[in-house]
Amino acid sequence: MTYSSVGERFLAQCAASGAREAFRAPGHGGGWQSLTWSETADRARDLAAGLLALGVRPEQRVAIAAATRLEWVLADLAVTLAGAATTTVYPSTNAEDVDYILTDCAAVVVFAEDPTQLAKLRSGNGFVGDVHHVVLFDGESEGDAVLNLDGLAQLGRHHLAKHPDAVDQVLAAMAPEHLATIIYTSGTTGRPKGVELTHANWLYLGAAIASEGVIRQDHLQFLWLPLSHVFGKLLLAAQYEIGFVTAVDGRIDRIVDNVALIKPSFMAAAPRIFEKIYSRVMSTTGAAGGLQARIATRAFAIGIDAVRRKQQRRSVPMWQRAGLAIADRLVFAKIRARLGGNLEYLVSGSAALAPQIAEWFAAVGLPILEGYGLTETSGASFVNRPGSVRIGTVGVPLPGTQVRLADDGEILLRGSGVMRGYHNLPDQTAAVIDADGWFATGDIGELDAEGYLRITDRKKDLVKTSGGKYIAPTAIESAVKAACPLVSNAVVIADGRNFASILLTLDPDAVSAGTDPHVTVQRAIDTVNAGLNRWETVKQYRILPRELSVEAGELTPSLKIKRAVVVKNYAALVDDIYSGAGHDHRLG
Structure with missing residues (x-):
């Protein structure tokens, strides 16, 4: 079936999955709480109706300034079901840049995590830019202009009592080319640029990921990545298409403990997280000393050599296979158990993954599927697939994504994942997307004979x-x-x-x-x-x-x-x- 919007796709998944678990998150009283797909739909619909009651109209911008948590997901769904466009704001963004982003995108409502984020939105007797209402995740309502999440949901239920078809009418009028999201690239220099992504972008990405069959409906994802970043957001698009379960907790200091507790099937992360896991395990092993350290050293020597043989398409000798079995029992299985015991693979993006780190995890039996994409290409354009990982590359293109290299080696991409453009910056948009739809990534790369892409550097970083x-x-x-x-x-x-x-x-x-x-x-x-x-x-x-x-x-x-x-x-x-x-x- 063809869908016109992310909201329509989400509700279709909710109708099909009903009482199955959709999300879980830390509860306020300890432990974890779960939401079924039906419960998620009900909460999101109430919040969406609340936005409509506040006067939010199709494609108007509603910002979210908060860390990754279940409320972020619900707020984003509410914006989608109300036909508006989510603008993401990192909670670490300073007040000056918050003012710039919200003014530039003309946001009318902001979901703010707490009073600290609310303070960044104040301007005189009101709020920055065109903002007329703020909805707090943590905190109490303050008059008519500052609501908490429960207050918005209550407003929505009153609106639906009078206009029961309000959300459905909005969704019926949505088209794939309508604006769904503006993500401001944090950038290493200069002012951030607002990347405009449409419903068609997200629908394409979800369908492309699903078509690979790598992520299944029975999978459990641990999602800690910043949802203000495209990498986190694309994982939600995949979930709405496939229907797997996501455990959400953005507290970075809890990542390792949460992996052991949640026991996920897969987890995506930036390379720094994999480096920290590697560093912690190797330091612990080294500190143990004696026989334990020698066993671990030998196990990794055998395991990494076997990984390299497989990468070179050479056979692993029988004696080495026997050694691998022992290494797995004495060392690798224990490491996997510390990471929950159920991980089938890990996904890496956002920055380059060192081949040595990839080899180490592969030896442990936890292949890392390194991928590549930019905010301007909806976050994912290339990825390695299980069973055919080529370490040092970012894999082959997702279905529907075309690639070619310019004369200087710059990677050019074309397809349904490419952004609509930079918000309010037509000249800068024209500078990176040519008349034939090719997007110039600014990255330098090499393609091998089988279509695997190797990123060699940033064009501007040389x-x-x-x-x-x-x-x-x-x-x-x-x-x-x-x-x-x-x-x-x-x-x-x-x-x-x-x-x-x-x-x-x-x-x-x-x-x-x-x-x-x-x-x-x-x-x-x-x-x-x-x-x-x-x-x-x-x-x-x-x-x-x-x-x-x-x-x-x-x-x-x-x-x-x-x-x-x-x-x-x-x-x-x-x-x-x-x-x-x-x-x-x-x-x-």
Whole structure:
């Protein structure tokens, strides 16, 4: 059946799935609460009617400024069923940028997580821009202009009592080309741009994912990703199409504990989460010492060698298969059990996954399906499939997505996942989407004979040393993080410099008390340097005194590094590296 809107598709899934579980989330009194598909539909319909009672009209923007939680999902569904368009706002966004985003998109209502988010919306005696109502997830109603979620639902029920077909009439008038979502790209430089995604974009993506048969209706997903980011949002589109269950909890400090508790079938994450799991396991194993550490070291040596053999399409000898069985029983099965015991695969996106991390998880028996997409392409354009993962690539295109490479290697994409355009920016839209519908991604890549895509770098991230040599910083940064479990973030500096250096942060959970991390770090950089061209090698490093943070402006909310901000914040340290006076941590 062809659907005209995400709301129509969602309600069709609710009608088909009825009493089956749709969502679960932490309850207010402890434990977890569940919602069936029918219950989810009822709650979303009441909230949608509440928005209609507030005067929200088709394609008007309704913003959500909150962390990932069940209420975010319900608010988004309410916006969809009311025919409006969700504008996503990260809860970490500062008041100035909140003002810019809400004014630029002309939002009329905002779902705000709590009074802290509400305070960012205040302006004089009212709210910023065109906002006339705010709905709080946590907090009490304040007069007519600030409602809580229950108050909006009650308003909706009163509206439906008078106009029982109100939501159905809105949905009947919706068309696939209508605006569904505006997601502002956090960007590593400049003002964020609002990416306009239509109902057709999300419907295409849900159907394309479902057609692969990788995610099944009996699957349980653990969703912690920021729903303000396209990666989190696309997983909801897939759920409405397929009908699996999603456990929602966006608290990052609870991820590992929640995986063990929820026992999901699959989980999507940015590479940093997989790096932290790898780092924690390897540090724990190393700290154990003795026979246990030797067994683990041998198990991973056998397991990773077997992974590499399979990647090269070479057979695994019988003696090695026997060793793998022992390694699995003594080491790998225990790691899988710590992660719930039911994971069939993991999904990685948002940034490059280091091949060494992918090999490690594959050895454990938890293949990572690395994919690739941008906000401008609805979040997913390529992905590896179970059973045919090619480590170091982002897989092959989703059905309906076309790809070609420009003369300079830039990846060009065309298909139903490509955005309608940048909000209020026709010139910038025309600069990236040509007359034939090809979207210029800004990423450089290579396609192999079987259509697997390898991302080699960002077009704008290539830097040139003072000697005129180009360096791809992200590749070096990923290699260093993979080679050293202690490193949480790495920032290569080389642009206009006579050699490359690197700023590092250490994961406090991975650094053992009383140990000197410099020995481990230097060994890792030596290993990475051995595989680089001479002009790419890292000559010096510095360990920063703290982790990079979103609050300091050094990371985007999706945890991408803002290189220029890091260099600015640590300008004195960078000057020390290149002044010739700094002799600590000199390498090579």
